[in-house]
Amino acid sequence: MSLLDRIDACRRWDPSRYRPFSVAGQKVGWVTxxxxxxxxxxxxxxRVSDGAVKVAADLRDFAARSAATAEALEKLRGxxxxxxxxxxxxxxxxxxxxxxxxxxxRAAVPLFGVRAYGVHINGFIGDGANLKLWVARRSRTKQTxxxxxDHLVAGGQPLGIGLMDNVVKECGEEAGMAPALARxxxxxxxxxxxxxxxxxxxNDICFAFDIALPADFKPVNEDGEIEEFYLWPIDQAIARxxxxxxxxxxxxxxxxxxxVRRGYLSPDTPGYVDIVEGLRL
Amino acid sequence: MSLLDRIDACRRWDPSRYRPFSVAGQKVGWVTxxxxxxxxxxxxxxRVSDGAVKVAADLRDFAARSAATAEALEKLRGxxxxxxxxxxxxxxxxxxxxxxxxxxxRAAVPLFGVRAYGVHINGFIGDGANLKLWVARRSRTKQTxxxxxDHLVAGGQPLGIGLMDNVVKECGEEAGMAPALARxxxxxxxxxxxxxxxxxxxNDICFAFDIALPADFKPVNEDGEIEEFYLWPIDQAIARxxxxxxxxxxxxxxxxxxxVRRGYLSPDTPGYVDIVEGLRL
Numbered sequence: 001m002s003l004l005d006r007i008d009a010c011r012r013w014d015p016s017r018y019r020p021f022s023v024a025g026q027k028v029g030w031v032t033x034x035x036x037x038x039x040x041x042x043x044x045x046x047r048v049s050d051g052a053v054k055v056a057a058d059l060r061d062f063a064a065r066s067a068a069t070a071e072a073l074e075k076l077r078g079x080x081x082x083x084x085x086x087x088x089x090x091x092x093x094x095x096x097x098x099x100x101x102x103x104x105x106r107a108a109v110p111l112f113g114v115r116a117y118g119v120h121i122n123g124f125i126g127d128g129a130n131l132k133l134w135v136a137r138r139s140r141t142k143q144t145x146x147x148x149x150d151h152l153v154a155g156g157q158p159l160g161i162g163l164m165d166n167v168v169k170e171c172g173e174e175a176g177m178a179p180a181l182a183r184x185x186x187x188x189x190x191x192x193x194x195x196x197x198x199x200x201x202x203n204d205i206c207f208a209f210d211i212a213l214p215a216d217f218k219p220v221n222e223d224g225e226i227e228e229f230y231l232w233p234i235d236q237a238i239a240r241x242x243x244x245x246x247x248x249x250x251x252x253x254x255x256x257x258x259x260v261r262r263g264y265l266s267p268d269t270p271g272y273v274d275i276v277e278g279l280r281l
Numbered sequence: 282m283s284l285l286d287r288i289d290a291c292r293r294w295d296p297s298r299y300r301p302f303s304v305a306g307q308k309v310g311w312v313t314x315x316x317x318x319x320x321x322x323x324x325x326x327x328r329v330s331d332g333a334v335k336v337a338a339d340l341r342d343f344a345a346r347s348a349a350t351a352e353a354l355e356k357l358r359g360x361x362x363x364x365x366x367x368x369x370x371x372x373x374x375x376x377x378x379x380x381x382x383x384x385x386x387r388a389a390v391p392l393f394g395v396r397a398y399g400v401h402i403n404g405f406i407g408d409g410a411n412l413k414l415w416v417a418r419r420s421r422t423k424q425t426x427x428x429x430x431d432h433l434v435a436g437g438q439p440l441g442i443g444l445m446d447n448v449v450k451e452c453g454e455e456a457g458m459a460p461a462l463a464r465x466x467x468x469x470x471x472x473x474x475x476x477x478x479x480x481x482x483x484n485d486i487c488f489a490f491d492i493a494l495p496a497d498f499k500p501v502n503e504d505g506e507i508e509e510f511y512l513w514p515i516d517q518a519i520a521r522x523x524x525x526x527x528x529x530x531x532x533x534x535x536x537x538x539x540x541v542r543r544g545y546l547s548p549d550t551p552g553y554v555d556i557v558e559g560l561r562l
Contacts, residue, residue, distance in 0.1 A: 097551035162549045186544030189557050207548050261542045263467030267488050268443045270378035276470050280561060 003242055004271055006252040007278035010193035013201060021112050023055045023065060023101040026094050030113030030194075030201055038081060042072035055102065065102035073108050082108050084143035084199070090116055091159045096205070103159055107143075110200025116156065119167050120254040121185055121209045123152030123175070123219075125231070131262075133237045133255075134219060136174070137228040138248065144199055148248040149240070151255075152219060152229070153177070157207075163187075167209055175229075176220030185211040188261060191253045192281045208254050238264060253279060284523055285552055287533040288559035291474035294482060302393050304336045304346060304382040307375050311394030311475075311482055319362060323353035336383065346383035354389050363389050365424035365480070371397055372440045377486070384440055388424075391481025397437065400448050401535040402466055402490045404433030404456070404500070406512070412543075414518045414536075415500060417455070418509045419529065425480055429529040430521070432536075433500060433510070434458070438488075444468075448490055456510075457501030466492040469542060472534045473562045489535050515545060534560060 018030035031039065031053045040048040045068040047054045059065040066089075076082045084107045091100030092114050109116050123134040134152035138145055155170035157163065164183070171182035188208045195202050219229045232240075240246055241255055257279050259265050265272055299311035312320065312334045321329040326349040328335045340346040347370075357363045365388045372381030373395050390397050404415040415433035419426055436451040438444065445464070452463035469489045476483050500510045513521075521527055522536055538560050540546050546553055 096554050164547070164549055187541075187546070187548045188544060189541045190548070190554070192558075205554065210544070260468075260470045263469060263491070265468070266445070267468045267471070268445055273377050273471075273486065277473075277561065280558065 002271065003256055003265075003275055004278070006241060006245070006247070006249075006256060007275055009245065009249045010191075010195045010253050011278065013194055013196045018113065018201065019050075019052050021053045021114070023092060024057075026101065028092055028094055028101065028112075028114055029203065031111070032201075035111055038076065039072070042075070045069045045072040062100065062102055066104070069102065069104065073105055076108075077105075082111065088156065089159045090114070090156070100159065106156060106158075107199075110197065110202055113194070113201035113203050115203045115205065117163075118154060118156045118204060118206050118250075119163055119170060119209060120151050120206045120251065121153040121167060121171065121211055122188075122254070122258045123211050123213050123217075124234075125213050125215050125217075127212075129234070131234045132231050133234055134213070135230045135232050135237060136219075136221075136226045137230070139225050139227050142225060144197075145248040147227075148251070149246045150226070150248055150251050152211075154206075154251065154254075163207055171211075173223040174219075174221055174226060176222050177217075181213075181217070182211070185209040189257070191250070191257050191279045193250070193253065194281065195249070197249070202250070204250060206250055206254050208257055210258070234264060283552070284537055284546075284556055285559070287522060287526070287528070287530075287537060288556055290526065290530045291472075291476045291534050292559065294475055294477045299394065299482065300331075300333050302334045302395070304373060305338075307382065309373055309375055309382065309393075309395055310484065312392070313482075316392055319357065320353070323356070326350045326353040343381065343383055347385070350383065350385065354386055357389075358386075363392065369437065370440045371395070371437070381440065387437060387439075388480075391478065391483055394475070394482035394484050396484045396486065398444075399435060399437045399485060399487050399531075400444055400451060400490060401432050401487045401532065402434040402448060402452065402492055403469075403535070403539045404492050404494050404498075405515075406494050406496050406498075410515070412515045413512050414515055414539075415494070416511045416513055416518060417500075417502075417507045418511070420506050420508050423506060425478075426529040428508075429532070430527045431507070431529055431532050433492075435487075435532065435535075444488055452492075454504040455500075455502055455507060457503050458498075462494070462498070463492070466490040470538070472531070472538050472560045474531070474534065475562065476530070478530070483531070485531060487531055487535050489538055491539070519545060 020027045021029040021031045039046040086106040088106040089103040090106045092102045093100040136150040138150050140147045153171050153174045168182040171177035190205050190207045192205045301308045302310035302312045317334050320327040367387040369387040370384040371387045373383045374381040417431040419431050421428045434452050434455045449460050449463040452458035471486050471488045473486045
C-alpha cells in the first residue's frame with residue numbers, strides 16, 4: 001500500500017462505458033450506456049441517441065430544464081434507481097462562476113457524471129513535525145462512505161451560497177465552530193478527479209481550506225454526520241493514509257495535497273511527481 | 282492585465298509546428314519541423330522522418346547516445362543554431378526518478394522540447410497579510426530573461442544531484458545563504474507547463490520550495506546572476522504579478538502557486554479555478 005494507491009483510487013474510470021451528457025449544447029457530464037437506456041423512457045426531458053444524452057433542446061431555460069428533468073428523476077427515485085435522495089439542488093454547468101444551465105438533485109449528480117464541488121477543511125494545531133491533524137469518523141449510517149475517516153469538516157457545495165460562507169456554515173454544523181473562528185480558514189487551492197464509485201461517476205472539484213486551531217478547540221458535531229473526532233500527530237495520519245484506505249477516497253486526496261503543500265513529502269522520493277500530478281485532473 | 286495572463290504565457294504552443302522526439306522508443310520531447318530538417322544533416326545521431334525525430338536505434342546505451350548527439354549539437358553550436366551554451370548536462374528521459382536514457386547540453390534542451398527540471402525557492406519573512414517576499418532582479422547580461430524579476434533563488438536541475446542538495450547549492454551561490462539555513466527550505470509541490478519561448482519549447486517541472494527567513498537575513502549574490510534583491514510586502518508582489526509581466530514567465534507561475542497555497546487568492550473570485558488548473562499540465 002502507498003499514497004499512490006490513494007491517488008489511483010481517484011482516477012478509475014473507463015470512458016468506453018459512458019456517453020457524453022449535454023445541456024444547451026454544452027457537454028457537462030457522462031452517462032453510462034445502461035443509464036442512458038433508462039433515460040430514454042423520459043423523452044420530454046432527455047433525448048437519447050447511441051452517442052449522447054441531451055436535455056431536450058426545447059427546454060429553453062434554467063427553470064424549464066430543471067423542472068422537466070426533476071420530474072423524470074423523481075420517477076427514477078421511486079423505482080430505486082436513484083438512491084439516497086438528499087433534497088439538495090446542485091448547479092449543472094461548465095463554469096463554476098457562471099449562472100448554471102439547470103439544477104439537479106445531489107443524489108442524481110454522479111449518475112450524470114456532472115461536475116460537483118465541495119469544501120474540505122483541514123483543521124490542525126501546531127506546525128512542522130509537531131503538527132496534529134483533526135480527523136473525523138463518518139457516521140456508520142451515512143449514505144456514502146459510512147464509517148470512513150474524514151476531515152474535521154467537509155461538505156458539498158450547493159446552489160446559491162459562496163464557498164467561504166459554506167465553510168462557515170459547515171464548520172458550525174459539523175464541528176460546532178464559532179463563525180469568527182471558522183472565518184480564519186484560508187483557501188489553499190483544490191484537488192479534482194473523475195472516478196467511478198458505487199454511487200456513479202464522481203467528477204469533482206474539492207476546494208481545500210486550512211485552519212490553524214487553538215490547542216484547546218474541541219469539535220462538537222451538531223448534525224449527526226460524525227461519530228467521533230481524533231487529534232492525530234501528523235506522522236500517525238500519514239501512516240494511516242499510506243497503509244490503509246480508511247480515509248474516504250477524496251479526503252485522502254485532499255490530505256495528500258496538504259502533505260505536499262506543507263512539505264511532509266520529499267520530491268527526492270520516487271513517486272512524488274506521480275503523486276502531485278494525480279492531485280488534479 | 283491579470284494573473285490569468287501569466288498563466289496563459291505558460292501554455293502557448295501549437296503542436297502542429299512540432300513532431301515528436303524519441304529516444305530508445307520512448308517519446309521524450311518535441312522538435313519543430315524546421316529544426317528536424319537541420320537534424321537530418323546528422324544521420325549517425327538522428328533519424329528524421331516526416332512524422333518523427335528519433336535518436337538512432339543502433340546507439341544502444343546512455344554513453345553512445347550522449348556522445349553521438351553531442352557531436353551533432355557541437356556543430357549546431359558552431360553555426361549559431363544553438364545559442365547560450367552552458368556546459369551543463371541535463372538528463373533526458375521519461376521518469377524523473379529513473380536512470381536517464383541520455384544526457385544533453387542544457388542550451389539544446391528547449392530545441393528538443395525535452396522535459397527539464399528546476400528548483401524555485403520562495404524566500405520570505407512573516408506570515409499572512411504581513412508577509413514580505415524576497416524578489417531578485419536577474420542580471421541584464423543573462424542569456425534567458427535578462428533583467429526580469431525572479432525568486433530569491435532558482436536554478437536548473439542538472440544530472441547527478443538531488444533536489445534538496447541542489448537547493449542548498451543554489452541558495453549558497455545565488456543568495457550567499459549558509460547550508461544550515463538553506464536546509465530549512467520545505468518542498469511544496471511543483472508547477473509544470475509546455476510553452477514556446479524564444480529559446481525553444483520549454484517543457485518544465487519547477488519544484489517549489491518555501492523558506493521562512495529570519496528578519497535580519499540579507500541575500501548576497503555570489504555568482505553574478507542577480508543584479509539586485511528587494512523585500513516586498515506581499516500586496517506589492519501581487520500587484521506587480523497582476524499588472525505587469527516583469528516576473529520571468531515561470532517564476533510568475535511558481536509565485537501564483539505560492540499565492541494559492543497560502544490563501545492570498547479567494548476561490549470565490551471568478552477565474553480562480555482556471556488559474557489553479559493552469560498551474561500544472
